[in-house]
Amino acid sequence: MAGGSSTSSIVSQPGFASVVALARSPAALKAFRTAGLLAGLWFFLTFWHKKDPKKAKKLESxxxxxxxxxxxxxxxxxxxxxxxxxxxxxxxxxxxxxxxxxxxxxxxxxxxxxxxxxxxxxxxxxxxxxxxxxxxxxxxxxxxxxxxxxxxxxxxxxxxxxxxxxxxxxxxxxxCYHFGAPSDYDEWAQLQKNQEGAEAWSYKEFLPYFGKFEKFTPSKDYPGVDASQRGSSGPVDIGYFGHLSHSPGAFIKACINAGIPHNPDVNTAQGTLGVTKCVVLGAVHFQITDRDEPVTYIDSKGQRxxxxxxxxxxxxxxxxxxxxxxxxxxxxxxxxxxxxxxxxxxxxxxxxxxxxxxxxxxxxxxxxxxxxxxxxxxxxxxxxxxxxxxxxxxxxxxxxxxxxxxxxxxHLVVDWHFKDKSKTGINFLRAKNFSQKVQLTTALVQYKLTRKGPLTSNIAEVAAFVRADDPRVFPENKYSQTALPEDTSSGKNAPHLEIFGSPMIYEDFGFGWTPLESHFGLHTVLLRPKxxxxxxxxxxxxxxxxxxxxxxFTDPNDVKTLIRGARLVQDLVKVEPLASVVDHTGDGSPGTHHHLHTVTDKELEKLILERAETLxxxxxxxxxxxxxxxxxxxxxxxxxxxxxxxxxxxxxxxxxxxxxxxxxxxxxxxxxxxxxxxxxxxx
Structure with a gap:
């Protein structure tokens, strides 16, 4: 059949023409593209991962x-x-x-x-x-x-x-560049019971040593940060660096809408309470537009x-x-x-x-x-x-x-997982299928050529520090059924919990289950265990x-505090704009926690004891x-x-x-x- 394009007509053609026609079939073209992409990825990774013998020799010298x-x-x-x-x-x-x-x-x-x-x-x-x-x-x-x-x-x-x-x-x-609450260090000094040199560990006396190593890079996008309170000539670069993904960006606004104040700098004498973009040690800057979409730029290094x-x-x-x-x-x-x-x-x-x-x-x-x-x-x-x-x-x-x-x-952390409707998560860093390998290849090339993109994420991109007894965050009429834990903080302006957001999820430190779809994580951290x-x-x-x-968990107060943190997470995912990011087709899916609002405190305690890991x-x-x-x-x-x-x-x-x-x-x-x-x- 002249001009036929069916498989049977292709097979019937003799010699070289048959081979050419077969190679042009949609299935063959797709196979060639896949093979080419994987070969390119292999070549790129082999070239990039190859250790530089000159650099190694220079180090050895x-x-x-x-x-x-x-x-x-x-x-x-x-x-x-x-x-x-x-x-x-x-x-x-x-x-x-x-x-x-x-x-x-x-x-x-x-x-x-x-x-x-x-x-x-x-x-x-x-x-x-x-x-x-x-x-x-x-x-x-x-x-x-x-x-x-x-x-x-x-x-x-x-x-x-x-x-x-x-x-x-x-x-x-x-x-994450964060050094706790000022009262933490005053507590250090008090615990020395007036020994010689004890007062040198108080916040006021110890603070200059933080400034000594800091080299803070101000950002025009964060005018709320007082650069005069940060060191400017130390050896360690700090600043508002790193990739900001969509779900962590939405987390910041959801926290504010839920009663957690915004705190542009959680490393000052004013205290650490509030929600913030993590200040990091690194070299990638970003800004948030009015639509809360990240626009990233980078200095000459883009490195940890x-x-x-x-x-x-x-x-x-x-x-x-x-x-x-x-x-x-x-x-x-x-x-x-x-x-x-x-x-x-x-x-x-x-x-x-x-x-x-x-x-x-x-x-x-x-x-x-x-x-x-x-x-x-x-x-x-x-x-x-x-x-x-x-x-x-x-x-x-x-x-x-x-x-x-x-x-x-x-510090113990419990990771809670949610399916991401925005599909901007970065679980592709542990590529499991063809689509994730394409995303990883794109991110690798982007980082190699521009030092921008997902590979500049510090994973824990945003964080909120809260007290378990803060009525703005835990109003009595809403949390009356959840036990109020003992106050273990170092002072009235010091937190009990940290909630941080990440644009990916992981089990067993990344060695366990990794989803194929886009997910984000909210993580509750027990800051003051007993x-x-x-x-x-x-x-x-x-x-x-x-x-x-x-x-x-030898002291029951620790799990009580983490239960409060989990209840806060279950409420935050219902607050806009984070609520619009949650993909509820993930409800009931293995490895996700869309169902937290349906479990009792006793069931939640069991989940916490099973899932808690070191931070x-x-x-x-x-x-x-x-x-x-x-x-x-x-x-x-x-x-x-x-x-x-x-x-x-x-x-x-x-x-x-x-x-x-x-x-x-x-x-x-x-x-x-x-x-x-x-x-x-x-x-």
């Missing part, structure tokens, strides 16, 4: 990976020589450690060594893409910690991500800011008095105990990837900045901790400090993770408090009984703050550097 150049090899049963000496040895190159190394080495007379168990990740071309920080979870760049089974929280173990990278968890967090990128710059790494050693796993702090009543930290032992051990001497101070999990573990392995616990492992006791590993606190837990040794092997038991904010496990109150360090961050051993990370929080923890850790490290500089000069 600045960072020490041959540990024999840092310390002397420890031969079995032979400790009779003097190892290499430094004035200050810093254990842990995470959020606080990078700050300490940079600030202490500003003084050319102080020789500084920074030991980091992981490595730099800056040779990975996607390491600083804001939206993909969690890609390091459950990889060699993560400590892969798990809690014990939580008997009051569905009996499950919880995964605790902790980055094993220079810069620590600033590589993986949501980049970590404490490695901010503080360990090439200029800093070139200082002759600073050595940064990576893949150096600290096994213990070394002490001189000739006078048992006055032990002194004299150095650090560490191992390389083969298990070979090395030692270095600290002439002046040792500073442990390994985080709220590893810091107490290292202290206990070194003989500093509860004597009874150490004796179980036959570890010689250097200092009997029961507070080491105790009073562990954490439950506390502990860190304990599992063995004397430093590479064995410690026993982590946060004791979630990555463990702290207080070596807290700054009086010795009689279970304290480990004094207001100068010195370990009790060992004045030249200090701690400078989230473990020293006297109690958990009502906000995000990265900023206060950076400020603590800034303050610790000043304290150490002064002490070194005196000695």
């Amino acid at each position: 600045k960072l020490v990976t041959d540990l024999s150049k840092v310390g002397r090899r420890v031969k079995q049963d032979e400790y009779g020589y003097d190892p290499d000496e430094y004035d200050v040895v810093i254990v842990g190159g995470g959020t606080g450690g990078c700050v300490l190394a940079a600030r202490l080495s500003e003084d050319p007379t102080i020789r500084v060594l920074l030991l980091e168990a992981g490595r730099s990740n800056l040779d990975d071309p996607v390491a600083l893409v804001p939206a993909v920080g969690t890609r390091t979870f459950r990889t060699p760049l993560d400590f892969n910690f798990w809690t014990e089974e939580q008997k009051n929280a569905d009996g499950r173990k919880r995964y605790w991500p902790r980055a094993k990278i220079l810069g620590g968890c600033t590589n993986t967090n949501a980049n 800011v970590t404490t490695e990128t901010a503080y360990l710059t090439p200029t800093v790494l070139a200082r002759p008095n600073l050595t940064v050693a990576t893949k150096a796993y600290v096994t213990r702090v070394l002490f001189d105990t000739k006078d048992a009543s006055k032990p002194r930290a004299v150095g650090v032992e560490f191992a390389d990837s083969t298990g070979a051990k090395y030692q270095v001497k600290a002439r002046k101070e040792v500073v442990v900045a390994a985080g709220a999990v590893s810091t107490p573990q290292i202290l206990m392995l070194s003989g500093v901790g509860l004597a009874e616990h150490l004796s179980d492992f036959r570890i010689p006791v250097v200092a009997d400090l029961p507070g080491v590993g105790s009073h562990l606190m954490d 439950s506390t837990g502990q860190i304990r040794l599992r063995s004397t092997n430093p590479e064995d993770p410690p026993i982590i038991d946060p004791n979630y 990555y904010h463990p702290c207080c496990s070596a807290r700054m408090a009086p010795l009689e109150d279970g304290g480990v360090v004094d207001p100068q961050l010195r370990v009790y009984g060992i004045p030249n051993l200090r701690i400078a990370d989230a473990s020293v929080f006297p109690t958990i703050i009502s906000g995000h923890t990265a900023a206060p850790v950076i400020a603590i490290a800034e303050k610790a550097a000043d304290l150490i500089k002064a002490a070194v000069k005196q000695t």
